[in-house]
Amino acid sequence: MIMNESTANEDGRLQLAVFTDLDGSLLDHYTYSLENARPALERIREQRIPLVFITSKTRPEVEMLQAAMGIREPFIVENGAAIFFPDRYREWRIDTGFRQPPYTVIQLGASYSEIRRFVRSVKPGFNIQGFGDLSAEDIGRLTGLSPKQAILARQREFTEPFLMEDDAHLIDLQRVAEASGFKVTRGGRFYHLMGSGQDKGIALRRTVSLFLQNTHRRLLTIGLGDSANDLGILESVDIPILIPHPDGSYEKLDLPNIRRARHPGSSGWSETILDVLNTIEEGAA
Ligand SMILES: [Mg+2]
Structure with missing residues (x-):
């Protein structure tokens, strides 16, 4: 559990956040479809859980995907090169980075x-x-x-x-x-x-620290990825979820608390997130 001492006691409720790779994780490897992730995406929307993409894709690609999904969330592009924080997101204040309307941008990579x-x-x-x-x-x-x-x-x-x-x-x-x-x-x-200074995990941890400055709840992070370059995501979250490759094999990543989705791509993504959210709710009840 990632906690910030100054805020941890203000509200006992949990703030969940989901950080996910796209290709081969939320999106199916061959078709780039997220159809089978709809059940978990709907639950994430209902519960107003921040859903942060961490991808090798570019800003214009992520913008097109977010527009198609009807969401507006912070995102991390080009393998951790930059964090794009949308203006007025949850009325949070981001007092770092530079303005590039409609975002505040925190650049960690080269140009x-x-x-x-x-x-x-x-x-x-x-x-x-x-x-x-x-x-x-x-x-x-x-x-x-x-x-x-x-x-x-x-x-x-x-x-x-x-x-x-x-x-x-x-x-x-x-x-x-x-x-x-x-x-x-x-x-x-x-x-x-x-x-050399950029990495998906570094960008994720910067984003988490911005969340902690703005939320007055305990933060519990869920991370999903399928490849070696997602190790930074999986080792930086409370609940790491490894999505299998299309042939059913798993990337060889050694993390003690890792959960392995049973199916590749969007269906494994959805099923495992729903499992985790159900477990958290049962624990809280
Ligand atoms: Mg991937």
Whole structure:
């Protein structure tokens, strides 16, 4: 349980918050559908539980998804590169970051122009193709995103997803990246190049500290992810939930209190959250 001493005694009730990866977790890996998550999403909406996306997706992609879902919540884009806090969210006050209407933004990663400069500098030595080297049509073909979604995925602000001709050179590329203040992580479909100071877990913990400054309740955090780059989410929450891959296998993550969803994607996401919420309610009754 994450508690802040100055606020813990003001109200005994629990404030829950859900932090979730998108691709392969809330969204099905192949179809990007969240249809099977509807039951838990409805419960989250009814109980007014904050639902924070932590994703490799871009701000425009998240905005489109939130608009389609009819929600307006804080979100973390491009693998922990930045937290976007919507104006007047629960009338909370965010006294850090910079204004980018309609958000306050807390940037933890590098800028995309820095990242692209590095990509161009290593392209002669390493055969890599970044989103900035690909057309929206290429990205659509590689990801299965619709043409409209692929355009939004290409609107990067902080990080670069890329493909590498020969994985054997990954270690060398990582070394060169580190020497320049960047790092390489592996996502579901692509490698990602990003600023070395960013991570999904760091961004989550910053968001939690902003929540604690604004809520006068005890905070209980639930986190969901499916890949190695979600470890930061799962180790930073009170209740970590690991979603299996489409073939039913689980990412090898060693956390003592982890719960394993029984089904991949949106159906496992929904079923496990409902289980957890029911258990919490029974405990509180
Ligand atoms: Mg994922």
